[in-house]
Amino acid sequence: MRRFGKRAAVVIGAASFLLSTAACGSGGGDGTSGEVAVDGSSTVYPMSNTAAELLAEENSNIEVSVGFSGTGGGFKAFCEEGRTDISNASRPIKDEEAAACADTGTDYTELLVATDALTVVVHPDLDVQCITVDQLKRIFGPDDSATNWSDLDPSFPDVKITGFIPGTDSGTYDYMNADVVASEQEILREDFESSEDDNVLVQGVAGTQGAVGFFGYSYYEENADSLKALEIDSGAGCVAPSAETAQSGDYTPLARPLFIYVSDAAYADNTAVKEYVDFYIENLAEIATIAQFIPLNDSDYAATKSAVEALG
Incomplete structure (x- = not known):
């Protein structure tokens, strides 16, 4: 079981700050409910898990499970097995992984979420x-x-x-x-x-x-x-x-980009996935800071925001 002692303390202490700044975001008080399955990179895990914990403070009816099987394991679950809605990745998707997604009809959107200093x-x-x-x-x-x-x-x-x-x-x-x-x-x-x-x-x-x-x-x-x-x-x-x-x-x-890959169908058909992703990206800088990652610069964030808006 992964331990996040110091990070968890930061999240708990900073949650009220983030939620006060997130009021202009996607919200969560509209009664949306459902489940969201996330897996993949252990590096990106703290960000996606922080987003899940903070969203739960606004809407406890959305249940987000976040695993950390590794980027390759995450893409297998996402592309080949169809077990997840979102795949965390500490590198871009490989050609063979993209081909596996194409074979199963899994269309996806790549979202840059943070910068890392390996x-x-x-x-x-x-x-x-x-x-x-x-x-x-x-x-x-x-x-x-x-x-x-x-x-x-x-x-x-x-x-x-x-x-x-x-x-x-x-x-x-x-x-x-x-x-x-x-x-x-x-x-x-x-x-x-x-x-x-x-x-x-x-x-x-x-x-x-x-x-x-x-x-x-x-x-x-x-x-x-x-x-x-x-x-x-x-x-x-x-x-x-x-x-x-x-x-x-x-x-x-050693500076590298970090991503989440979102199933287009899950975003369109599952309101819980949509709300989680919208909340995640709307509050991306705060989530990155709380999870101790390097936030995107303004131009990279604008590109990520536009990619989410294109999802509808």
């Missing part, structure tokens, strides 16, 4: 502050993999590298693999422990000397007292992950 974390006692993208590839890629921190740089400590990474169903795994490591083998190294639960990765890195891992920025923020985030040098100097560097484009190549 964060590389190490054990807090490790005497390393910044790594290059090439060193990042040697840590996580299957080719010429480093086994000791000193393999990467003689000035780094002589400590074994132990890794904790997302599972292969995770969009975070896919993003690191395809957009950062870009290995011809199309996999990350296989001698690291993996899990679809980001909290397992947090505990592994925090409890193991020399450990390294990666996940969404919000999980680092939630556990910053037990982890250290590495700065990344992509050629223009060391840059730390933050909301500002992700939005500005300085945190490359």
